[in-house]
Amino acid sequence: MILSVLDLGRLDYATGLALQKTLVELRHQQRIGNVLLLLEHPPVLTLGRNSSRSNILASDEMLAARDVEVHEINRGGDVTYHGPGQLVGYPIFDLRSFSPRLGAVDYVRKLEEVLIRACGDYGVRTQRIAGRTGVWTFAGGSVQEKKIAAIGVHISRGITSHGFALNVTTDLRDFNLIVPCGIADRDVTSLELEAENAPTMEGVMHTVSRYFGQVFDLQILWLESLEDLLPDPAKGSAQDTPLSIPNEVKRLRGEKETHFA
Template sequence: MQAALCDLGLIEYQVAYNLQTRLVEQRRHLGPGNDTFLVVEHPSVYTLGRRGGREFLMVSETFLAEKNIAVVPIERGGVITYHGPGQLVIYPIIHLKQAGLSVADYVSTLEELMIALAADVGVVAARDERNHGVWVGNNKLGSIGIAIRHGVSFHGLALNVNLSLEPFGWINPCGLTGVRMTSLTAETGADVSMSQITAGLQSHLEKLFPFSFHKIAPDQLDPTDEVRN
């Protein structure tokens, strides 16, 4: 089966969310060969999952406004997390049943993808059976939060590449007490670039998912000014 791979670069969270919901609605009416993987970075934003998480904010709304960090409630699983520049975010818009994936298999595959990307720069990451995502020792490197509508997945994974970890210190990330976040840059002691990580992305995707990927430009995906701008 074919799937599209589209790198949107740095894009506002709400714009990416609106695009995801449009693609989910399109995908539910189409057959195999119409799945899409969005690759993005976001300006600084906290998102709250279905279980909430505002209580895990450790700073005031005034402080966040001064830092220009929005707080956005969404319908993915989990509680609060942070997105910012230097974090690789991937949103697969796929019909799980048509791809032959159970929800558990899908989550496991997203974890395997992050483990493989980390290994490309010599970082050994692993699962924690108690908590989804990937870890380096006791430090969390990547997070997963998904939603499924009409059998189609959206939201996805976030892998910390070279972002500032300071904003994670202003929340209780993922609602887990005492969790420290890490990044590929922190683990290697070198400035790992986003291009280093995305260079092997398509190859890893094709090994892990039942798709043959073709890259498309943003205007091929959604020819609206909202995405192009």
């Protein structure tokens, strides 16, 4: 089974959300296969279904002054931060396409396994912690474990959206805006701080995609552009739902820094 992977570069959060919605509907219709979107976002705070706004520590005025957006979304989990230097992954998977079919818990455990193996390639030992989703460094002596990757997913009729955020070269000071994932007693960290060799976003992106192939038993196919993934509406039947591509995605297709072309 093939996994199509797209590097979208840096994309604003609202556009990424709209693109996910489009692809989830196409996956429901079986008009595309499983897809992994890899990207970065400008600074943004997202509030999951179980979040408390009190976990945003900054005032609205401070967020506005720093051009930090806030979005309330339908993924699981509490408040989290996305920003430059952080690898964000949005797998659009049909869990029924795997044999045996994946359940929600198994799916999240596999996402964690992908990130644990990827961190290991950079000499960073990471782990799961019971009762806490995500990936954490190992504690030692008086040093507590730190969160290096957050996971928050949404599953609708077997189709996944949202996903993970791995701190690569992230400015960790931005996490002071929030109580990350509602966990006040643990710090966050990044590959840059923990790794033996300085990571690059491109290198980490390829490492993560490789381990998606291994952990989910998928053949990785890197696509050059969004057009390689999206079906041609002219080839569809009259019964097909018309394809709706977010206007911002259409505009960005031709811009070099988005990696669509």
